[in-house]
Amino acid sequence: GCWSDIVGRRYSLLACILLSALGYFLLGTSTTVFLFAISRVPVGIFKHTLSISKALLSDLVSERDRPLVMGRFNAASSVGFILGPVVGGYLAEFEGGFYQTSFICASIFLLNGGLVWMLPWSEENTGGREHYQDKGANSFSAKSNNDVHVKSATSRAVTNSSFFQSPWVQVATVLKKIKGIACSNLWDVLLVRFLMSVAILLYYSNFTLALEERFGVKPLFAGYLMSYSSALGVLAGCLLGPITRLYGHNTYRLLLHSSTFTCVLILLYASALSIWMVILSSTFLAFSTTIGRTCIIDLELTVGGNEASGTLLGVGQSVTSVGRIIAPLLSGIAQEFSPCGPPSLAVGLALVAIVIMNANKQKYCSHGSVKLKNQ
Numbered sequence: 001g002c003w004s005d006i007v008g009r010r011y012s013l014l015a016c017i018l019l020s021a022l023g024y025f026l027l028g029t030s031t032t033v034f035l036f037a038i039s040r041v042p043v044g045i046f047k048h049t050l051s052i053s054k055a056l057l058s059d060l061v062s063e064r065d066r067p068l069v070m071g072r073f074n075a076a077s078s079v080g081f082i083l084g085p086v087v088g089g090y091l092a093e094f095e096g097g098f099y100q101t102s103f104i105c106a107s108i109f110l111l112n113g114g115l116v117w118m119l120p121w122s123e124e125n126t127g128g129r130e131h132y133q134d135k136g137a138n139s140f141s142a143k144s145n146n147d148v149h150v151k152s153a154t155s156r157a158v159t160n161s162s163f164f165q166s167p168w169v170q171v172a173t174v175l176k177k178i179k180g181i182a183c184s185n186l187w188d189v190l191l192v193r194f195l196m197s198v199a200i201l202l203y204y205s206n207f208t209l210a211l212e213e214r215f216g217v218k219p220l221f222a223g224y225l226m227s228y229s230s231a232l233g234v235l236a237g238c239l240l241g242p243i244t245r246l247y248g249h250n251t252y253r254l255l256l257h258s259s260t261f262t263c264v265l266i267l268l269y270a271s272a273l274s275i276w277m278v279i280l281s282s283t284f285l286a287f288s289t290t291i292g293r294t295c296i297i298d299l300e301l302t303v304g305g306n307e308a309s310g311t312l313l314g315v316g317q318s319v320t321s322v323g324r325i326i327a328p329l330l331s332g333i334a335q336e337f338s339p340c341g342p343p344s345l346a347v348g349l350a351l352v353a354i355v356i357m358n359a360n361k362q363k364y365c366s367h368g369s370v371k372l373k374n375q
Contacts, residue, residue: 259292
């Protein structure tokens with residue numbers, strides 16, 4: 001994400017797509033465990049095309065339309081996450097199906113790379129968009145050395161010339177931008193994202209096992225329920241436009257309400273006495289989590305500034321990845337005490353996130369879309 005701020009979205013997106021294709025091609029040709037492990041390295045490092053695509057979208061659309069566009073983008077991505085396991089599972093049943101699936105993945109990435117290369121990239125439009133954002137940007141860090149923002153003209157100059165700089169200069173620039181994020185006052189937004197991510201992951205972790213222990217349902221039913229929730233998530237992404245208009249494009253208030261609703265729904269699941277209460281909580285949870293996920297991204301970009309959108313989205317994705325590491329450990333420990341342990345712990349973490357949002361609400365103003373007050 002940070003590298004895409006330096007060299008531009010097109011080059012970074014192409015590099016990520018092509019190197020991901022290389023990783024899946026190596027996976028399809030691997031004959032030993034060592035080669036299998038090596039093939040995962042480029043995929044693990046470079047398969048961040050969704051994050052860069054979100055940064056590109058944030059460059060192209062106005063701040064007012066950003067939640068709507070991000071919601072539709074997430075909905076389209078969710079369709080892929082629904083169809084992907086089905087198609088992959090079907091192909092894996094054939095002889096050599098795993099290798100065929102790997103080659104198909106590599107081919108799809110190459111196709112995406114060709115599409116990115118063929119797309120018209122207008123520097124004038126991008127420059128005009130950055131100028132618009134710079135005029136409307138807040139000045140919360142104008143007097144601080146911990147400024148996350150980069151002036152628009154400088155940003156365009158860096159994008160045009162940095163691709164031809166030495167790798168060491170690019171690495172130094174990346175580290176400098178990451179340091180700016182680490183020293184900024186974004187800690188509350190990132191902490192809320194971390195806590196809510198862990199809470200939702202705790203809800204889904206050991207979901208099948210918990211339903212079997214509590215209600216005696218088969219794993220097949222749990223699979224159907226998760227697919228049902230994913231389908232509702234797609235619908236929620238499409239409905240984000242009317243919802244944000246209902247809230248007057250106040251992202252902060254929408255995030256606070258969706259997080260509170262998520263906390264209540266997880267509590268309902270933890271205390272459910274019948275499978276119908278689980279279905280009810282899963283139905284509305286699909287909407288609240290989709291809305292919250294989009295709102296936290298929009299809040300990061302609003303507070304941090306779109307000129308460093310790649311860095312901000314990359315840091316946010318890294319925070320979520322840390323949550324994915326911690327959540328299974330916490331879930332396993334909590335489930336040792338009770339099948340309701342993981343969701344109960346998730347409720348506690350969600351409550352902490354809500355308290356943090358309430359404690360920092362004076363930093364934000366509610367005129368239209370959320371803005372950080374001038375310091």
